Amino acid sequence: MFKPFTLQARLGMAGALLAMLLLPAVTADPYVMHVMVLAMIFGIFASAWNLVTGFAGLKTFGHHAFFGLGAYGSALLAMHLGLSPWLTIWLGGLIAAAAGLLIGTPILRIRSMPHVAIVTLGFAEIVRICVANLSGLTRGEMGLWGIPQFEGLTLPYFGKVSFTPADKVSFYYLALALTVLMLFVIVRLMRSKTGLAMLAMRDGEDAAESLGVNLTRMKLMVFGLSAFIVGIAGAFYAHYLSILTPASAVGVDLMISIIAMVLVGGLGTISGPLVGAVVLTVLIEAMRDLENYRLLGYGALIVVIVMFLPKGLVTLRDRFFPRPQET
Amino acid sequence: MNLAIFLEQILNGLISGSMYALIGSGIALVYGTMRVLNLAHGEFYMLGGYFTFYLIVQFGLPFWAAIPLAVALAFLLGVLIQKLTIEYLIVRDNWVFTTIAATLGLSIVLQNAALLIFGERFNSVPYYVSGVMVLGDIRLPWQRVLIFVVALVTIAFMTWLLKYTRIGWSIRATSQDRDAAEVVGIPVRRVYMICFGLAAALGALAAAMLAPINAINPWAGIPILLKGFVVVILGGLGSFPGAIAGGLLLGVVEAVGVQLTSSEWRDVISFTLMIAVIWWRPWGLFGKK
Numbered sequence: 201m202f203k204p205f206t207l208q209a210r211l212g213m214a215g216a217l218l219a220m221l222l223l224p225a226v227t228a229d230p231y232v233m234h235v236m237v238l239a240m241i242f243g244i245f246a247s248a249w250n251l252v253t254g255f256a257g258l259k260t261f262g263h264h265a266f267f268g269l270g271a272y273g274s275a276l277l278a279m280h281l282g283l284s285p286w287l288t289i290w291l292g293g294l295i296a297a298a299a300g301l302l303i304g305t306p307i308l309r310i311r312s313m314p315h316v317a318i319v320t321l322g323f324a325e326i327v328r329i330c331v332a333n334l335s336g337l338t339r340g341e342m343g344l345w346g347i348p349q350f351e352g353l354t355l356p357y358f359g360k361v362s363f364t365p366a367d368k369v370s371f372y373y374l375a376l377a378l379t380v381l382m383l384f385v386i387v388r389l390m391r392s393k394t395g396l397a398m399l400a401m402r403d404g405e406d407a408a409e410s411l412g413v414n415l416t417r418m419k420l421m422v423f424g425l426s427a428f429i430v431g432i433a434g435a436f437y438a439h440y441l442s443i444l445t446p447a448s449a450v451g452v453d454l455m456i457s458i459i460a461m462v463l464v465g466g467l468g469t470i471s472g473p474l475v476g477a478v479v480l481t482v483l484i485e486a487m488r489d490l491e492n493y494r495l496l497g498y499g500a501l502i503v504v505i506v507m508f509l510p511k512g513l514v515t516l517r518d519r520f521f522p523r524p525q526e527t
Numbered sequence: 528m529n530l531a532i533f534l535e536q537i538l539n540g541l542i543s544g545s546m547y548a549l550i551g552s553g554i555a556l557v558y559g560t561m562r563v564l565n566l567a568h569g570e571f572y573m574l575g576g577y578f579t580f581y582l583i584v585q586f587g588l589p590f591w592a593a594i595p596l597a598v599a600l601a602f603l604l605g606v607l608i609q610k611l612t613i614e615y616l617i618v619r620d621n622w623v624f625t626t627i628a629a630t631l632g633l634s635i636v637l638q639n640a641a642l643l644i645f646g647e648r649f650n651s652v653p654y655y656v657s658g659v660m661v662l663g664d665i666r667l668p669w670q671r672v673l674i675f676v677v678a679l680v681t682i683a684f685m686t687w688l689l690k691y692t693r694i695g696w697s698i699r700a701t702s703q704d705r706d707a708a709e710v711v712g713i714p715v716r717r718v719y720m721i722c723f724g725l726a727a728a729l730g731a732l733a734a735a736m737l738a739p740i741n742a743i744n745p746w747a748g749i750p751i752l753l754k755g756f757v758v759v760i761l762g763g764l765g766s767f768p769g770a771i772a773g774g775l776l777l778g779v780v781e782a783v784g785v786q787l788t789s790s791e792w793r794d795v796i797s798f799t800l801m802i803a804v805i806w807w808r809p810w811g812l813f814g815k816k
Contacts (some may be wrong), residue, residue, distance in 0.1 A: 306806040314564040499635025
């Protein structure tokens with residue numbers, strides 16, 4: 201994590217970014233763009249979940265609460281207060297972060313992973329039921345529709361850019377910008393002293409504490425930051441699709457997909473969650489006919505990866521193309 | 528609201544609570560002995576319900592034969608699942624996370640397999656006993672009385688099993704100190720298997736008793752799992768007596784809470800209670816620090 205990036209890693213990052221930038225030039229097919237936008241939203245979500253679970257070692261299973269809070273929060277602010285979505289997505293993130301701190305405070309003081317898992321699951325269920333029951337505000341199970349779109353922009357060199365449902369390419373670049381920004385934040389954090397302290401905490405709480413890491417403050421900080429990022433992903437999702445339902449935005453299915461993505465890509469790696477998100481989202485779209493088996497597949501994938509490929513797909517590469525041990 | 532209706536609600540709360548106690552005690556048994564948080568526990572309930580439904584409705588068995596059979600099937604299923612997954616994960620590093628993740632995946636697999644096999648219909652079973660017990664102004668269907676009696680007998684049986692049999696001693700020794708138990712010759716792996724089977728059996732028994740009241744569908748286990756979690760948090764994670772007390776308490780709190788608000792807020796009440804308990808007494812209401 202603290203080695204300078206190797207040439208290979210730099211080339212890999214530059215190559216991936218270049219490929220993503222150029223993709224719309226190869227095919228601007230609205231369907232491909234749509235799938236990639238979803239993949240990037242899930243990629244941001246997965247990266248933020250990986251931040252708490254993979255890097256900080258806090259095994260939470262209720263992050264879909266923050267996605268839903270960001271999505272509904274931003275959508276309702278934009279609809280009722282007439283604020284611009286450009287502003288409300290950040291407010292949605294802040295709402296999610298506030299909720300993250302609220303729920304993080306009781307569980308993060310105690311060092312018991314099962315408590316964290318149970319409370320986060322329970323909290324997500326509270327959020328889902330509230331969203332479904334407060335139908336005066338959220339229209340409940342009927343779904344919240346008519347969420348305002350991002351206003352168009354005038355950019356230098358590009359001219360006018362608009363964000364209507366037909367402008368998949370502009371959404372694609374917006375999602376890409378957001379992904380790069382969030383990833384930048386996570387990478388900078390993980391390569392800082394705080395990131396080092398976080399890994400120390402994951403690998404041995406007592407040892408980290410004895411060396412001066414304030415465990416509770418560190419955990420709350422990571423939890424809040426992660427909730428913030430997930431909230432922004434949710435808010436972007438709301439203004440992209442313009443329709444939200446409790447099941448699609450706060451459902452446990454969402455969390456299952458994210459967990460599967462992170463485990464496929466590799467828990468506790470920087471690129472893993474993004475790779476997992478793209479691979480699974482594209483794979484699912486490619487096998488649309490098997491929609492009924494989608495969750496079955498995700499569940500089986502989680503079991504198989506946990507049992508046989510603990511580091512995700514990378515394990516396969518290491519098995520077939522063993523590399524010299526890194527020191 | 529008059530007193531009789533209030534008492535009736537409290538009694539109904541105790542009856543639901545006795546079922547929560549069975550579910551929570553299964554989670555507590557597995558967690559207490561193996562330190563594994565089983566997110567697939569709700570699916571033992573769901574499958575137990577389907578076993579009961581098929582044995583009674585399809586094969587026409589009387590309920591007193593069908594329920595023990597369904598419970599036995601669930602026991603075997605629990606043993607099998609433990610053998611195929613947890614057995615391998617628990618000996619590795621990072622097992623706290625991998626066992627949670629694996630049981631989560633397993634729960635999704637079982638739900639969706641049930642959806643493919645049984646369909647999404649709600650299946651319910653006829654009442655095992657008919658009629659209503661009348662005590663003054665209080666009226667309780669005999670079915671609910673039966674549920675409570677079965678729960679009490681089961682709790683008494685489990686307490687006896689844990690306290691006075693060799694299996695129970697082995698389970699308690701393993702939960703106190705796994706390594707020391709192994710040293711004195713307790714087959715820890717077999718203890719794990721039995722615990723998982725017992726937990727599955729307890730879940731299935733709750734489903735069998737509730738099947739006439741709560742219809743069974745592939746997602747029936749999800750709310751049950753979450754309720755079970757609330758129960759074990761109230762009682763202190765891993766404590767068997769705590770889970771029993773926590774279950775009864777949750778049932779009563781829900782009954783009163785629903786009286787004060789409405790039934791759609793029931794789960795919010797119980798999860799909020801859980802978070803409040805974690806805030807003030809993370810080791811449970813009844814346990815010691």
